[in-house]
Amino acid sequence: MAKAPRILIAGESWTVHSIHQKGxxxxxxxxxxxxxxxxxxxLxxxxxxxxxxxxxxxxxxxPMTAKELKAYDCVLLSDIGTNTLTLHPDTFFRFKSVPNRLEAIRDYVSNGGGLVMVGGYLTFQGIDAKGRYHGSPVEEALPVAISPHxxxxxxxxGAAPRVVARKHPIVAGIGTKWPALLGYNKLTAKPDAEVVATAGDDPLIVAGTYGKGRAVAFASDCGPHWAPPEFVNWKGYAPLWRQIANWAASRA
Known part of the structure; x- marks a missing residue:
């Protein structure tokens, strides 16, 4: 029996502190x-x-190094800023030098790994530019240029997605009528990348290669709020994400 492909998903969590004022x-x-x-x-x-x-x-x-990341066929980052990956507790609290994990991700892709970055308030550049992937080693591996703002x-x-590369394996068999999204990160496709789908006038899904590996940028979210219930419950949702991961991992 073939070994199941393995993916590491990092991010997609949050903590909310609320103040209840009653008189x-x-x-x-x-x-x-x-x-x-x-x-x-x-997945x-x-x-x-x-x-x-x-x-x-x-x-x-x-993982700290590209060698450790090699245990995965694909790495997916969603709503996780660069500070989380560069300010390891050993550095922030104990003042120790550790490897730069943004460089590890870039080198992992260059050596043949698969990378997917999913949009959100702390991915790409994000809200108030706090995601901070512009100018980072991860941006080097991505098929998109990221705004500094x-x-x-x-x-x-609502922003209706539009498939523009209908023969690309990422969108094979999914159809062209997708539920609307409620927002996305504005990205610019690199010259050698392929825009697979758009939202509004901007790229939504961009696929490209870096060194021996592949990377995909999905400019919107994988869940609410930008991906509303109509999108996450859409029959094309699961096939889309499987095919994104498969393509990034060179399994398509």
């Missing part, structure tokens, strides 16, 4: 949440072995 008095509550469920189910349903690291776990446990395009009216 003179107040109290606080804290809620932890993850947005990976739809993506994880889609596992396609035969992928999924290793998931929420952002607070990835800060400590995300806040790159969000909020589309509360």
């Amino acid at each position: 003179f008095d107040s109290f606080t509550t804290t809620e932890y949440a993850e947005g990976v469920a739809w993506l994880r189910a889609a 596992e349903g396609g035969g992928w072995q999924v290793d998931y690291q929420p952002s607070h776990v990835a800060a400590r446990d995300f 806040d790159d969000r395009v909020e589309a509360p009216q």
Whole structure:
């Protein structure tokens, strides 16, 4: 029996601190949440072995070197900023030198690995430019150029995806009528990359190669809020993510 392909997903988690003010008095509550469920189910349903690291776990446990990342057929980053990957606890709290994990990701792709970056408030450049992937080693491996500024395009009216490379394996058999998205990161495809789908007037899915490996940029989210219920429950959702991962991992 063939060995199941293995993917590492990092990010897609958040903690919300709320202040409840009731007249003179107040109290606080804290809620932890993850947005990976739809993506994880889609990939596992396609035969992928999924290793998931929420952002607070990835800060400590995300692999340090390209050699360690080689255990995976694909690495997927979603809503996780560069600070989480560069400020390892050993550096931030114990003042020790450690490898740069952004360089490890770039070198992993160059050596034949697969990379997928999914849009969000802390991916690509993100809200208030806090994602900080512009000018980073990861941007070198991606098929897109990233703005140095806040790159969000909020589309509360809905932005309808449009498939422009209908023969690309990423969109094979999915059809051309996709549910609308509520926003995305504004990206620029590199000259040697292929725009597979657009949202509004901008790239939504861009595929390209770097060294011996492949990388895919998905400019919107894999879950709410930018990917609303209509999108995550769409019959094309699971095939799309499986084919994105398969193509990045050179399995398509």
